[in-house]
Amino acid sequence: MKNIVELRGVSVIYDSLAALQDVSLEVRFGEWLAVMGPSGSGKTTMMNIIGCLDKPTRGSIIFDGEDISHARLKDLTAIRREKIGLIFQQFHLVPYLTALQNVMLAQYYHSLVDEKEALKALERVGLRERSSHLPKELSGGEQQRVCIARALINYPKLILADEPTGNLDETNEKIVIDIFKGLNAEGSAIIVVTHDREVAQYADRVVRLGHGKIAAQEKDRLTFPPISL
């Protein structure tokens, strides 16, 4: 199957510190990949590279068949806008826009604002009734679901989630995972960076990072022993 993203010998070096070292990884269209590892293992750096938020020091990245290793920032922005849905641990919603407007914000910078479609996206994450609420009027789980609605509004080829359940309780964690399951079933590729084995267990494949390198990979669901964090 064709790859949505492919890292070839990617290294990211900040001053003299290697955040990622010679990492090679392929993620297929429609695959759900979990990236695990202790703090400082390079998970977020990998997410930034795959999410076109940063550039590698060495190596190459092929995204949707295109080598973007030396792409200009403007081009990386276009890829994020067109092909990637980003979800963050801290939610990151614009505080003075309602849930609906936060979703429409992604539409605005992508193409045209369509309120009906934005409402549909909110309905999908179970928040249609809360569409006119400001982020401060929503619980953490609800804010994260607004982020998910914003991430999926432009039909991205890849959903990239950094610790999406890190700040959620068990009930909201389950809701978020169910949404991911639905998206994955519809064919979206999902990369989830997580500490949580519960979250990782639903992935098709788990990649474990350690000291900026891929320490282990497990295909077809999580079977390797618990990671000591």
Added chain:
Amino acid sequence: MFIQMIKGAFKRQTGKFVMIAVTAALGVCAAAAMLNIMLDVGDKVNQELKAYGANITVRPKFASILSDVYAEDDAERDFIAEKDVLKLKTIFWAHNIVDFAPFLTMQTSINGGDYRLVGTWFNKELDLPTGETVVTGIIGLKSWWQLEGEWLKDDAAGEVMLGSIAAERLNLTAGSLVEIEGRDYLVRAVFSAGGEEDEDIYLPLAAVQELSGNYGKAAYIDLSALTTPENELARKAAQDPSSLDRDDYETWYCTAYISSITYQIEEAIPNARAKAVLQISQSEGAILNKIQLLMLLLTALTLICTALGISNLVTAYVIEKSVEIGLIKAIGALDMQITLLVLAQVMISAIVGGVVGYFSGLKVASILGRAVFNAVIEPSVLTLPIVSILLILTVLFGSIPAIKILLLTRPAVVLHG
């Protein structure tokens, strides 16, 4: 969505935007006031300086240039006809000629001492060929003279005004009688001019014409005109107007340079030569230039301070919003789009402040005009576009550091901490 984001930002960070508006208002207020004063100060300063005497003297052409050669041959050429004085108010810059008076002098002997009799208009009412009436004379022209007694009337026969030195020599005061050319005159006033006029005796022009036998004649005319400071064009024209090309000539002729006014006087009174009293006209020009330079510098300084103030506020705003900026970049906004969003927010605040500042500036200009020049500074339409452009440039200039920070904001850094 763009408007929603602007509205949301205003609601959430009202304090910051109010501060930007206040900063812009202060800057625009000062700039509008200074520019209005600068554009209107010329006339005001001219009117102030007018109080210090004539800045143009008109003499018969041959008396001023070749009097030694022609004076005895053709006495007519030593005088200007009194009726020609009216022609001063027919030239293109007639309205700039504020006060004028003709003079006729003769020597006389009183109690064995030599004195100069000066005949002039004091407060003469004139009917112009245009149908207008003007009142002119040395009461307006020599307004700084200090008098003990009263100004003469132009139709007062048998009355004189003595200069303070002449009065002292003759041991006379206001109300005394003095015998001149065999006739007694009442001393209506003793004046102090602070110059050589203090040695003279002033009478109505008609009286001196009668005493000297030069009926209907004047020896020279002093006039005070509102002028524009000289520049290179004016200096070139003053040497030889025929050296100018057509456009330059029209520009010069239609500008109230002292040289173009004297040129037009000579056109109106062909046998006369008009000359600028250089000390006064140059002082006027120098003072005007200095005041205008001062106003420009103050405006520039104020706008620099405004730009710095706006710079600090916008930079603080962008730093506070770095996560939001990073987020918008992450979801696909281009740098240009975010820059426009921030600039629109700042510009709207600045324009609101600018409108308040502009009208405050007009008020300040009016107050300063009354306090400093004792006159109302007229709001100049020209200042509105100038101030608007300056405000936009100031906001853009002040926003440069913030825009730089905005462009350097990396979503990967601000979103992941």
